[in-house]
Amino acid sequence: MKTILVTGGAGFIGTNLIKRLLEDNNKVICIDNNYTGRFENIKQFLNNPNFKFIKHDITKPIKIEKEIDEIYNLACPASPPHYQKSPIFTLNTSIFGIINILELAKKHNAKVLHASTSEVYGNPLEHPQKESYWGNVNPIGPRACYDEGKRVAETYCYEYWKSFGLDIRIVRIFNTYGPYVDPNDGRVVSNFIIQALKNEPLTVYGDGKQTRSFQYIDDLVEGMLKYMEVDKNKLENKLKDKFNWDTVPVLNMGNPEEFTILELAYKVLELIPESESDIVFKPLPKDDPVRRRPDITMAKEVLGWEPKVKLEEGLKKTIEYFRELFIRKGV
Template sequence: MASQRRAAPRRQDDGGGAAPARRRVLVAGGAGFLGGHLCALLLRQGHEVIALDSLQTGLMANLAPLLEHPRFRFIHHDICDRLHDAPSVDQVFNLACPASPPQYQADPVHTMLTNVLGTHNLLELAAGCGARFLQASTSEVYGDPEQHPQTEAYRGHVSPTGPRACYDEGKRAAETLCFDMLRLGRVDARVVRIFNTYGPRMRADDGRIVSNFICQALAGEPLTIYGSGTQTRSFCFVSDLIRGMAALMALPDNPREPVNLGNPGERSIAEIAELVRSMTNSASRIVHRPLPVDDPRRRCPDIGRARALLGWQPEVALEDGLRPTIAWFAGAGAPKRLPAAAAP
């Protein structure tokens, strides 16, 4: 990746008008669910976008509407490997990691290395060209939380040896790298902790709650609830989430602390199942299966810091977000197949 030399941070367009409005932005994990939406947003904002992805879990279909755009470029690459002839960029978004348990547990060693070695490689790239850096971390760093709702000051309740540790502890280590590089003055690194996000372009086979329920309901299959269904999550629509990520990257002053992004509207899993069943007019019954190891019982963000720093809060209600998500899955063909791309 980049050498150990220091580079002065580039001036960012933070609304002062002195710096160029257009920036060159690298989005690692750009072919993923969030990455594809983020690339589209950045292009709409007038930037040049380079999407980098190994395609381990990302899909080129997510980028299909962007491939002919004159300010878009795709690089097929695994961030665990050094990127030779790395492009000079102004900003780096690191979204490169499988994010659902079936995906990140399929190759747990690679997941851990993606979070540690891969993040280090991208931080070195950013250091080499003076780029601003944003790390996509996760609410999973809180584990099965003993504090509710979760503030950024909460240090978490995470198993370092369980089947989710490759992701949970990997993301925690990635945060450590970011803040160490920040304290060393080498990279203007920011960290966002993402809570459950949903919307069009989710993979049908990713094992997440919303996609599972929608695909099962559309197929007339039983809706599977793991555990009692009383456990809770807070679901944020994808457009709200990426808007918050872009706002944190554009913030003139580095907050030097992680920022939660999510919807504080807490819902039980059973409630989500009933809502999806109703909105799809499905006659599917509900079945219960054992709760996976280390599965969190409650998950809800405190977004006070995001409100104060970014003026950000989610705008899309759950029902309003589920409608286009259901419509997209319904139009993507048989729910068992991987979804096709939708226009940004």
């Protein structure tokens, strides 16, 4: 039985990951300051003797006396409305947070999986995006607090991997959706579903021709677990032999199927036939990427992983989650 620390554990990805880790008979310590994490997400775990919740801000040093085998660092506001609400806090969470995580990992000799993001590629000039692409990021724009914070966090991971030999893996997560998303998250899948269920207009920014790839949460969790399970030397040797990758392990995880935002809007309305919503168009936010799709060749070759859940199947499960949530809350 492993003891696993999950920071940002009350958030969307964290809740789904913890649920799976407990099902797999691990001990889980969840850290969250509930800035964007929702305590109601993790209430279901509180009676489990293998689960412990610690309310803590990872920008402050972390003290855990119990031995830790693995750390999943998921803590950071991740949607534009959340990370732009307090940009300096977002930067601090990425930068000081990863320093504290890596120092803790050094103390416990723990394996680390750091959740980075496709946003490190910015508004990409390469399509699809490979891990070797350095990105096209505006360092002084409204998205920079998140994009550049995540890029600096990757640099810290690289330096601790190089200088101290820590077992670190970085996952660059592309658009992911599913149960336990905050209804006020502000990202496109949850926005469209909630607007459709409430018979409100679906808000499309720009002309809706910009593209995204949408990954269901179960696929991401499976990929993260596979990534964490593989032996450090095997992982690094495979990356070097197959892809000439001789730095800290970095893998894209996302669904390579590409859809326009308008296609997504029509698909959501098709799956909620009782909705009376129409579609409205608003100006495209500054620095919003025009195209986004992962190249997942490395994850397929090294882990034998690729997404299995089709968009329609995942949307149906997510719609059902929000229906039940609204019924419970009397919305």
